[in-house]
Amino acid sequence: MEHAEAELVGRAAAGDADALAEVVRLLRDPMYRLALRMTGNVADAEDAAQEILLRVLGHLDTWRGEAKLSTWAYRIGVNYLLNLRRASPQEAVGLSLDDFAGGLRDGLAEEEYRGPEAAVLTREVRLTCSQAMLQCLSREERVAFVLGDVFELGSADAAWILDISPAAYRKRLERAKSRLGRFLNATCGVANPAAWCRCSRRVDAAIAAGRIDPRRPVLAAHPASAAERQMAHLHDAAAVLRAHPDYTLPEARRAAIARILHSNRFPLLDR
Numbered sequence: 001m002e003h004a005e006a007e008l009v010g011r012a013a014a015g016d017a018d019a020l021a022e023v024v025r026l027l028r029d030p031m032y033r034l035a036l037r038m039t040g041n042v043a044d045a046e047d048a049a050q051e052i053l054l055r056v057l058g059h060l061d062t063w064r065g066e067a068k069l070s071t072w073a074y075r076i077g078v079n080y081l082l083n084l085r086r087a088s089p090q091e092a093v094g095l096s097l098d099d100f101a102g103g104l105r106d107g108l109a110e111e112e113y114r115g116p117e118a119a120v121l122t123r124e125v126r127l128t129c130s131q132a133m134l135q136c137l138s139r140e141e142r143v144a145f146v147l148g149d150v151f152e153l154g155s156a157d158a159a160w161i162l163d164i165s166p167a168a169y170r171k172r173l174e175r176a177k178s179r180l181g182r183f184l185n186a187t188c189g190v191a192n193p194a195a196w197c198r199c200s201r202r203v204d205a206a207i208a209a210g211r212i213d214p215r216r217p218v219l220a221a222h223p224a225s226a227a228e229r230q231m232a233h234l235h236d237a238a239a240v241l242r243a244h245p246d247y248t249l250p251e252a253r254r255a256a257i258a259r260i261l262h263s264n265r266f267p268l269l270d271r
Contacts, residue, residue, distance in 0.1 A: 005069050013060040020261055023060070024053060027073050028257070031056075032249040034074065037146045038081040038139070040088045040131045042218055046253045048084065052077040053257060067160060074147070075161045082139050090135035097136045097183040104129075104187065104197050107205030112198065120220050124212045126190060126199040127219035127244060133183065141176035148173045223248045 011019035031052045036045035056073045063072055090100070113121060134142050147158040148169075159169035184191035189198045206212045224245030 002065065006065055009060055009063055009069060017262070020057060023057065024257060024261065027056060027070065028053060028249045028254065030070055031073060031077050033247055034077050034146065035081060036247060037134060037150060038142060040135045042222070044086060046250065048081060049249055050253060050257055052080050054260065055080065067157065071157050071161060078143055078161055082143065088135040090132055095136050097133070097179060100133065100136050101183065101187045104202065107202060108197065109201045109204050112200035113203035117214065118200070120217055121203045121212065121214055122200045124217040124220040125202045125206050128206070128212060129199065129202070133180070137176055137179065141172060144169060144172040145176040145180065149177060223250060
């Protein structure tokens with residue numbers, strides 16, 4: 001596998017169009033899933049994933065096999081996302097998990113939503129809420145949690161991606177897990193059946209606030225490469241986030257990247 005990966009990257013770095021396309025195929029969805037968890041927004045994640053992929057392709061000739069291609073690409077992606085100027089709404093106002101919990105309680109209806117597409121909209125609320133919850137962490141805590149407990153990378157690889165020591169990474173991850181765990185255990189009825197919040201009782205408020213569009217659910221209808229994962233341990237914060245489907249980069253953005261690769265504006269193909 002390592003030899004095949006090295007051979008593929010070598011051909012891509014030399015400007016082989018088929019090899020470049022294969023590298024894109026291998027990395028586009030993982031980079032998109034990383035961007036989506038970090039930005040919390042589909043449109044921003046599409047933009048970020050495209051930029052990350054182009055940066056990866058533009059630096060392929062610097063890859064020396066010091067890590068797997070995907071791990072190396074994550075490092076480029078994480079660096080880009082940690083320095084992204086655009087902030088999510090939660091980041092922009094400095095929303096804490098306590099503030100977020102207060103907003104959830106204020107918008108909680110007495111009864112479950114029973115309107116049209118109740119199951120789809122309840123799922124949309126859950127997926128949107130868990131994305132927003134991540135945005136209440138600092139970017140450093142968020143990426144540590146996403147790499148370790150959502151994408152399940154080992155501490156050595158995650159630390160290499162973040163360019164910190166494994167001990168520092170584990171400390172950062174534990175801080176993020178502790179904060180999310182306390183929030184979910186106290187608040188989320190998915191993670192803890194004894195907690196007070198229920199997705200089905202948040203639908204009306206989410207629609208009224210414009211957080212979800214009942215005519216066009218975003219995450220519940222998002223293209224995915226696999227069925228939604230089951231949550232075996234609902235008390236585990238990571239299980240709630242891992243329960244998202246394996247989202248795939250939307251076809252329109254895939255086509256846009258392909259057009260860039262086959263245009264005269266991409267330098268690798270001019271060699």
